[in-house]
Amino acid sequence: MHIAIIGAGITGLMSALELLEQGCSVTLFDQQAAGQAASWAGGGILSPMYPWRYPAAVNALARHAKPLYQDWNQKLQPFTGIDFQIHETGMLIFDESDFEIGLSYAKTHQEPQQQAKLLDQAKLQQINPKVDNSKFKQAIYFSELANIRNPRLLQSIIRYLKQHPRVTWHEDCKITRLNIQQGRANSISDEHGRLFQADQYVFTTGAWSQYWSQQLGLEIPVQPVQGQMLLFKTPENWLPTMCMNKVMYLIPRPDGHVLCGSSMRQVGFDTSPSSEIRQDILQACIEMVPELADFPLVKQWAGLRPSSPDGIPYIGKIPKLQNAWANFGHFRNGLCMGPASGKLLAQLILEQTPIVDPVPYDPVRLLESSHLML
Structure with missing residues (x-):
């Protein structure tokens, strides 16, 4: 299965790693260089600050951060020579x-x-x-x-993915259109009109996710x-x-x-x-x-x-589309939810048993947001 991932911050990168582990091919797109936005800028604490102030769904993903990053560090370090520095x-x-x-x-x-x-x-x-x-x-x-040294984490993942035979990269490539026919996405287009095709399309577009509201027919409150x-x-x-x-x-x-x-x-x-x-x-x-x-x-x-309104990310199939997926809206906890978010998304795409109950993250919530906006 060939999967296009739009957005190469930590959420997109972790989604790519998990899908590659399952034998998929991945094409990554980013409007700038990979890993340069919020993923690089954050502090890297591997827990929500004051977890009791957050919904259970945030903590359910975040509790997997440290063990999953430890596993990935062991897997990637021999290929990249970079230690994530989990401190x-x-x-x-x-x-x-x-x-x-x-x-x-x-x-x-x-x-x-x-x-x-x-x-x-x-x-x-x-x-x-x-x-x-x-x-x-x-x-x-x-x-x-x-805490994890997030610039090193990003360098390691990007270096690994750039030498992987089943990964194609398009950095400084702004995807502006999702081309939809009969409830399916059949391609995406960049700002220069170039078309790219895949079997599934994943939006890991972080703070820029609201851009897709009109094309998806949804109000995306990110x-x-x-x-x-x-x-x-x-x-x-x-x-x-x-x-x-x-x-x-x-x-x-x-x-x-x-x-x-x-x-x-x-x-x-x-x-x-x-x-x-x-x-x-x-x-x-x-x-x-x-x-x-x-x-x-x-x-x-x-x-x-x-x-996002409650800090709970949207992870799962985008309403009204058969082959488009969301993994965005992580607010302050993108780094600590990132590895479990990527794993959950891959499991949903591949119809496997999910790491956590997927219901709280279901993008069907976007239909409710859209209804409230009418």
Whole structure:
């Protein structure tokens, strides 16, 4: 089976990997270079931030992130020479209003990665002496949470796919039209009018998914939401754990880079960083770890998250079409839902037993959105 995947961010790339594993041939399209949008820009925490704030359907996919990425890293590294750098740092959360619900969530769900305990000040300082001990007297500690170095993850997958004999690439190729006859897609066209054909067509178009609303006859409620990030350079292994407070986070990399984020702004497709938001992020992160102010700020950037109304992605067959599929709308959790999203999509296309109950993700929900818009 030949499958066209429109969008080569983490969702499209993971979908391609899973379909290749099942013997399919894949053609990947992206309007720019692969892996350059939100997938590159994010932090790479392998869990939703504050999972108790998200629907069960988000956590059902996200809980597979760490083990699936570990498996893929083992498979791909011999071919690519690139390690994803899955960094098992654990996470400290300082939001006191979340202590009780966070501990209750951990106890109720008993997920391996969401084990949590309440730390007193002495234990907190022992685990992460960089935290401001005059401000933070307690924290809940998720010892099993990890982060992935998403630029390396993307480099590895792209390198693997580019040397794979059953993969064809079309980067800097903007697909603008789905050509439909009698309830089937029979080809797609790019902005120059070139036609491409496949057996199945998959839309992994992230923040740009709403573009397809008119052609699909659906209202696709996916909007770009800008998130801004800062990057510091400290000594290797300087910050022992990830830290989070008031939705701001610090993510340490093994080589001493520390990612700081993140904001939420609705500014369309604008990816220009804002100096005001930069100050907000700086203030929040230095409040957690004051010594960070002593190190150089080496980079800042912004990316576009594909927001959906409830954060639950649309994964499955597109209504009214026999051979077109959706895998978009992951909002803040594209990286941590990515591997399970790709696996679920492949299983649905190939009529296999799904990794999770597919009903909550069914794009039939788009018909309801369209009805509400009338």
